[in-house]
Amino acid sequence: MTALPPFDRARFAIPDLPDADALLPYLRRIDENRWYSNFGPLVQEFEARFSAAMAAAHRAARARPFVTMASGYYALSLGLRLLSVGPKSRVLVPAVTFPACPLAPQNLGAEAVLADVDPESWTLTPAIARAVIARHKIDAVMPVCVYGFPLDAQAWDSFEKETGVPVLIDAAAAIEVQRYPARGIVAHSLHALKPFGIGEGGVLALPNEALARRARQATNFGMKDRRTFAGGENAKMSEYHAAVALAQMDRWETVKRRRKDVLDLYLAALAPLGAAARAHPMLAQTIPSAMMIRLEGRKGQATAKALCARGVAAHRLYLPPLYDHPHFARLRRIDARGKAAGRLDGAESMNASVIGLPFHPFMAEEDVQKTVDALASLL
Numbered sequence: 001m002t003a004l005p006p007f008d009r010a011r012f013a014i015p016d017l018p019d020a021d022a023l024l025p026y027l028r029r030i031d032e033n034r035w036y037s038n039f040g041p042l043v044q045e046f047e048a049r050f051s052a053a054m055a056a057a058h059r060a061a062r063a064r065p066f067v068t069m070a071s072g073y074y075a076l077s078l079g080l081r082l083l084s085v086g087p088k089s090r091v092l093v094p095a096v097t098f099p100a101c102p103l104a105p106q107n108l109g110a111e112a113v114l115a116d117v118d119p120e121s122w123t124l125t126p127a128i129a130r131a132v133i134a135r136h137k138i139d140a141v142m143p144v145c146v147y148g149f150p151l152d153a154q155a156w157d158s159f160e161k162e163t164g165v166p167v168l169i170d171a172a173a174a175i176e177v178q179r180y181p182a183r184g185i186v187a188h189s190l191h192a193l194k195p196f197g198i199g200e201g202g203v204l205a206l207p208n209e210a211l212a213r214r215a216r217q218a219t220n221f222g223m224k225d226r227r228t229f230a231g232g233e234n235a236k237m238s239e240y241h242a243a244v245a246l247a248q249m250d251r252w253e254t255v256k257r258r259r260k261d262v263l264d265l266y267l268a269a270l271a272p273l274g275a276a277a278r279a280h281p282m283l284a285q286t287i288p289s290a291m292m293i294r295l296e297g298r299k300g301q302a303t304a305k306a307l308c309a310r311g312v313a314a315h316r317l318y319l320p321p322l323y324d325h326p327h328f329a330r331l332r333r334i335d336a337r338g339k340a341a342g343r344l345d346g347a348e349s350m351n352a353s354v355i356g357l358p359f360h361p362f363m364a365e366e367d368v369q370k371t372v373d374a375l376a377s378l379l
């Protein structure tokens with residue numbers, strides 16, 4: 001048993017990955033196989049185990065194909081390729097999310113268009129996307145499980161069916177809690193800070209084997225039988241990352257329980273603060289990787305700063321909105337009614353009031369209480 005790292009107020013998150021002892025049996029298999037990349041036996045075993053685990057968790061009638069990737073970013077990029085996104089395409093992404101979301105279409109030569117987020121769910125909803133496509137040409141939509149909050153898979157499936165606009169769900173942190181729509185493609189991140197962390201990695205959930213074959217090919221330079229048939233990348237997961245992924249699969253139940261336990265401690269500690277500092281209701285439905293709260297009265301930015309000054313690693317994950325990043329400042333922005341806009345109301349409201357508290361599975365009750373006490377003293 002590895003010693004747990006002490007609570008470190010300077011770190012807003014500490015990854016929970018398998019230790020060297022847990023990796024060793026898988027590393028020995030790599031030594032025996034002398035196979036290090038290109039769809040090796042460990043990658044294949046991980047994809048099969050992951051697929052079975054998700055089907056069991058979702059009580060799904062059939063296990064769906066998963067293709068491993070070198071990162072969550074590649075899962076988004078290759079997912080968009082499968083939806084025929086390229087130069088002249090426009091992809092709708094929420095204005096509050098990680099930069100990977102607009103970069104994935106941009107790096108394919110497409111235009112990323114920023115949509116406002118719904119003030120309740122903190123993200124792009126099918127209603128907002130419908131309002132946007134009624135007035136603007138949009139070739140694909142990328143809804144995002146912001147902070148790991150799962151989306152309504154059926155609602156996005158209906159959106160795709162009724163509008164004909166394809167959907168790629170970015171469920172970076174929402175592994176297991178995000179259901180898979182019948183049609184759409186779903187991307188997950190296995191970055192160290194995500195609940196199913198392996199260091200760097202990603203997976204793409206595909207609705208059928210034919211698309212999974214194309215995705216796999218796209219991770220390997222678009223090649224089949226040594227000839228390139230379609231655009232691609234080198235986005236393959238190596239056997240070493242698959243070794244970590246298999247070891248993480250072995251301890252997934254423990255990983256989830258530890259995160260849920262710390263979340264419960266936080267929810268209990270925050271309860272007396274009432275509306276002054278409220279956790280998002282969807283947080284309870286996640287396997288948390290970030291402890292996001294909304295503060296009353298637009299006190300977010302000042303409170304985060306004051307907490308940091310007291311040595312509490314408060315943060316503003318996914319904030320400010322993307323249009324305040326220099327590289328994205330000129331992107332087209334569209335409000336919740338589908339109208340071209342400047343600053344977006346939903347995104348601005350989040351920017352004013354949402355902050356993250358330090359969160360990791362090694363926090364004890366005392367650490368959580370100290371953090372919440374520091375917050376309470378500022379409100």
Ligand SMILES: Cc1ncc(COP(=O)(O)O)c(C=O)c1O
Nearest residue numbers: 071072073098100172189190191
């Ligand atoms: C919402 C979201 N999408 C995509 C990514 C990119 O994933 P990765 O870091 O695995 O490339 C992240 C990473 O933090 C993310 O938070």
